[in-house]
Amino acid sequence: MVDATEPPAVDVVPATPITLRRDATPGWEPDLPASLLLRRLLADRTAVIGLVILTVLVAAAVLAPWVAPHDPAAQDVLNKHAGPSGSHLLGTDQLGRDELSRLLWGARASLLTSMLLGTAVLVIGSAVGTLAGFVGGLVDAIAMRIVDVMLAFPNFLLVLVVVGSLGPGLFNLSVAFLLAGWVGYARVVRGLVLSARERPHVETARALGFRPARVVLRHVLPTVLGPVTVLWTVRSGQLLLALAALSFLGLGAQPPTAEWGSMLNSARDSLAVNPALMIYPGLLITVAALGFNLLGDGLRDILDPASR
């Protein structure tokens, strides 16, 4: 007989809590609904930091006309290189213009332009890529040969040629980037569309007799959206840096337009007198680029758990 008072021979192992990871499924998961993606995005620290940086900067850029304390072009030559004060929170530049106001307005020229440009490039490139990938045949062949030719040119050379013939200026520079930039998207989107059109639910949509436009817009493009969003973030960051670099070289925004790159350039002369004038725009360019990259990394991780 077993003595009832005797303790059990086997120790009861303390139960370890079993945590069910939402992201336990391996492989690319582009098909999660938007709400779940948003929740994951907010749980990803990298992405959230990037998102916060960009949100703050974009808000500053959009609200610049209302929050900027001074006219960014108003000169006050008697008060140049002033240090921070109550009326000029970040001091004044070499022409006595309010530095904070110029930085805020500069966010429009730098950040908003690069984001708009990034979007325009995405739309054109995606349109060409989708058309080539979905229609195929001759359309695909012609579009991709054009892309090949464009890719054979070094991108910067192309930009310099266009700016050289149109003349410097933020608008002309944007045109140059637009001409050079859509190619990369077209290539990538074409590949994504090619694989998407073989997916069963896209084939089903075709078998149901839907118009090609419906098949593309409702069934192909949504599956392409994830990777394209990642690409958009990364490209916009690159565009921001390139715009600033070319403006620094005098090919982009022309004085007196406030733009971070050209502000860096004009601050060079007074580096010894007032180094802060270089630090502020330089820091903003770095932080904004960082924001794009962090968000891009975070998005990629969310959309492709295999990369973790």
Add this chain to the structure above:
Amino acid sequence: MTAPLLVVEDLVKVYPVARGLFGRIGSAVRAVDGVSFSIAAGETLGLVGESGCGKSTLARCILRLIEPSGGHVSFAGADVAGHRGEALRRYHQRAGMVFQDPFGSLNPRQMIGDMVGEPLRAHHLVGGRRSERARVGELLDLVGLDPGRARSYPRQLSGGQRQRVAIARAIASEPELLILDEPVASLDVSVGAQILNLLADLQTELGVAYLFISHNLSVVRHVAHRTAVMYLGSFLESGPTPQLFDRPQHPYTQALLSAVSVPDPDRERERPRIRLTGEVSTSLDVPTGCRFHTRCFRAETVCSECEPMLDRVGPNEHRAACLFPGDRVALRQTHAAH
């Protein structure tokens, strides 16, 4: 007899492979190699064959999801090869398809109701939002789903439920023909049986004809009025289902049927089986003569030289593409006589 709904004549689909630098076409995969058959309105034609024999390619060619390389497909008396744009869409409205994979064939971002309503909108079959919602409810009800499911996403449904959604979507435009490409292959047996019953009910109710593709002989025997056996892109035998299953005339069909297990273990043990030997050919390299002769237990020298036609071997259009068709029993007797 009325004219058949779907007539397929000598359908061919060739995929060129090993394309050289200057577009030279090397060898070619003959995925579908001269297939002819017809389906009457309200009828089920079962199509069986091993993986890679061209069943799905044939299905896609019929619906022109891929372009056939040769032959004719006519639906309700009209050749579908000339259909472009609107005409092709109207064809797809009358002839639909349900795919094997209920996980992949539904757009993961679309709610069920939206998905089932989409064909109604695309083909202008409903007046407005309200009548669409009502019709979607009817359709979901018809396939045995709670109309309240309209607000679910595919990932919230089980495999069987998803396949019901795929069916609801396919019948939304009231097609006369549905091509069912392995509709139950990726489902549990019990769930698959429910889907088969649903399909049978829908056929009685709506009078829709099915081309039922499967590699599962028992399933085909259960649902099909007529059955065709496909091997390396070509039909080897076709006929009324009971006749084909009871008295198969082609050695390949006989071998396939001998591989189906019997539930009774005693009978299963004693059941005579045909074990095929020889290398499995691919459609990249279809053997000369009879395409099955490399694996056939009844092959003679002539089989590697002459390609047999799909000839009548019995009543009711029972046809087999074999130079030596015959019953297994009769065959064994002739062999014993030698």
